[in-house]
Amino acid sequence: MGYDGGAFFGWARQPDMRTVQGEIERALHMVARVGDADPDEPLRLTVAGRTDTGVHALHQVCHLDIGEEALGRCVGHMNVPGPEALKRRLQRMLPRDIAIHDVTIAPDGFDARFSALERTYVYRVADRASLVDPRMRGFVLHVDADLDVDAMNEAAALTLGLHDFGSFATPNPGGTTIRDVKTAYWRRVLASPLIGDAMAMGESYRTPAAESGLLCFTIVADAFAHNMVRSLVGGCIQVGMGKRTVDWFAGKMATPLREGSTGPIAPQGLTLEHVAYPPDDMLAARAQAIRAKRTL
Known part of the structure; x- marks a missing residue:
C-alpha cells in the first residue's frame, strides 16, 4: 500500500x-x-x-x-x-x-514486521541548488541554504554498520536504539527530461522529470527506532549548512545520548520506499531471530 x-x-x-x-x-x-x-x-x-x-x-x-x-x-x-x-x-x-496496491494470501510464517530483512527510507530536500516546485511541497522539504553534500556524506558514512543510535532516536518500551544500517548516502537527482531523446519529436522544450535536481538521502537498515531517520537527516543538514562539523556528528554517534541538537527534522520529506523479505522458507526463522533484543 x-x-x-x-x-x-x-x-x-x-x-x-x-x-x-x-x-x-x-x-x-x-x-x-x-x-x-x-x-x-x-x-x-x-x-x-x-x-x-x-x-x-x-x-x-x-x-x-x-x-x-x-x-x-x-x-x-x-x-x-x-x-x-x-x-x-x-x-x-x-x-x-x-x-491499496495488492492483497494476497501470506506464506506460512510471514509476519509483516518481524519477517522483514530491511526497510528503505528516502528523504527529499530542495536546497538553493534545486528548483523549488510548489506542487511537491507535501513530500519535499525546502531548505533555504547551499548544502555541502560532501560533508553530509561524510556524516552519513558514520552511520553504517551496527550502532546504538541513542543520540538520534528513542526506544520503544523494552526495546533499544541499536540498529544495523546497511546503506546511507546523499545524492542529487540528475536533471533529466521526462521523455527520452528517442521520443523527443523535435520539441524545443523538454519537460524535466519531477524530481530533477532534488537532494535525496537514502538509508537502508534492518529496522528503525522512533524518529531515527528524521533525526539523522537533521544532523546531516546541520553539517551541510556549516552549523555543525563532521566531528560533532561523529561524537554523537560515539556517545548515544539524546539532547536538543539532534531532534527530528520536519516529516514531510520522508517516505518509506521499500520493505524487503527473505524467501518464503526463511520467513518464520527470520521472524524468530529478529524478536531477540539487539545488543552491540
Whole structure:
C-alpha cells in the first residue's frame, strides 16, 4: 500500500485521531461486515514500519488474520477470489490519500514486521541548488541554504554498520536504539527530461522529470527506532549548512545520548520506499531471530 501521510497522525491507531491504521481497519470491518469490537474477528493490522505523523509511504506492507467466512463476505456477487475482492472493495472504500496496491494470501510464517530483512527510507530536500516546485511541497522539504553534500556524506558514512543510535532516536518500551544500517548516502537527482531523446519529436522544450535536481538521502537498515531517520537527516543538514562539523556528528554517534541538537527534522520529506523479505522458507526463522533484543 501507499499513503500521503500529510493528513494523518502517523500509522498507529489512536483514539479520536485520524491515522492510516485506523482508516484501513474501519474500512476492513465495513467490507467484511464484522463488528469493530468482535473478539472473534478483531481484524487488526500488523505493519512493517510504523510511520510517524506526516511521514509518507510508497510501498508499505502489513498483514492481518481474517477468517474464511469474513473474506467470503467481501466477494459478494463478484466472480473473483477473496483477496482480489477485498482489494477492490478497500480501494473503493478508502480515502484518496491511501492506495491499496495488492492483497494476497501470506506464506506460512510471514509476519509483516518481524519477517522483514530491511526497510528503505528516502528523504527529499530542495536546497538553493534545486528548483523549488510548489506542487511537491507535501513530500519535499525546502531548505533555504547551499548544502555541502560532501560533508553530509561524510556524516552519513558514520552511520553504517551496527550502532546504538541513542543520540538520534528513542526506544520503544523494552526495546533499544541499536540498529544495523546497511546503506546511507546523499545524492542529487540528475536533471533529466521526462521523455527520452528517442521520443523527443523535435520539441524545443523538454519537460524535466519531477524530481530533477532534488537532494535525496537514502538509508537502508534492518529496522528503525522512533524518529531515527528524521533525526539523522537533521544532523546531516546541520553539517551541510556549516552549523555543525563532521566531528560533532561523529561524537554523537560515539556517545548515544539524546539532547536538543539532534531532534527530528520536519516529516514531510520522508517516505518509506521499500520493505524487503527473505524467501518464503526463511520467513518464520527470520521472524524468530529478529524478536531477540539487539545488543552491540
